[in-house]
Amino acid sequence: MNKRLEKKPLFYAVSGVKNSGKTTLITKLLPVLTGRGLKVATIKHDGHDFQTDVPGTDTFAHFQAGAYGTVVFSDHKFMVVKKQPEEAQAEQMTPEQLASWFPEADLILLEGFKDSGYPKMELIRGANSSDCVCRGHNLRAVVTDLAPGAVKGLPEGVPVFGLEDVESIAEFILKDLFPLSGNTKEII
Structure with missing residues (x-):
């Protein structure tokens, strides 16, 4: 295994205001990153109480009857839905957990x-906006449909990519995560 992957997994956030295109970019990045040999998962924070089940499904009936958790599985995948205990609801789960x-x-x-x-x-x-809302050293790049000069509050030195420049964006992420690798075409 590549030495840079010994501390797994690595995390990289795709951030922005609501309806900025985060999901679209992630779905375009996934085949590029997995095509380079990485096993990639995603974690999405939902500020609303998402609903995985709808009335009429068996697992919905299980929750309605009092189950605090349920698992749905097949031969190829599974999904776990577990209610947070009330005392833990004030503490948000972390990506590490x-x-x-x-x-x-x-x-x-x-x-x-x-x-x-x-x-x-x-x-x-x-x-939606022309304002850069992420701050600090951890903002590595901006992806936008605006000209670089039109982005308000863009920190100096932060590179700007076009929305459709997915290959370059993926390459940037890999170089950011694996700065010593000479070949980011295939990391593993």
Whole structure:
């Protein structure tokens, strides 16, 4: 295994305001990153209480009847839904805790987490905002449909990529995470 992957998984956040295109960028990055030999998982923070089940499903009936957790599985995948105990609800789960579900992952892309300390790139779409909202040394790049000079509050030295420049964005992430690797075309 590549020495730089001994501390697994690595985290990289794709951040930005609501409807900036985070999910779209992640779904475009995934085939590029996995095509280079990485096992990639994703973690998305939902500020609302997401619903995985809908009325009429068996697991919905299980929760309605009082189950605090349920697992749905097939031969190829599984999904765990577990309610947080009330005393733990004030404490948000961390990506490190959630990463325990992905022990094989080399990289976990975090969707959101704009105020976190993880290395991140921020998406800025002119239709929503022209302001850079991520601050600090962990903002590694900006992805936008705006001209670099049109991004307000862009820290000096932070590179800017176009929304469709997925190959270059993936290459940048890999060079950021694996700075000593001469060949980021295939990390493992």
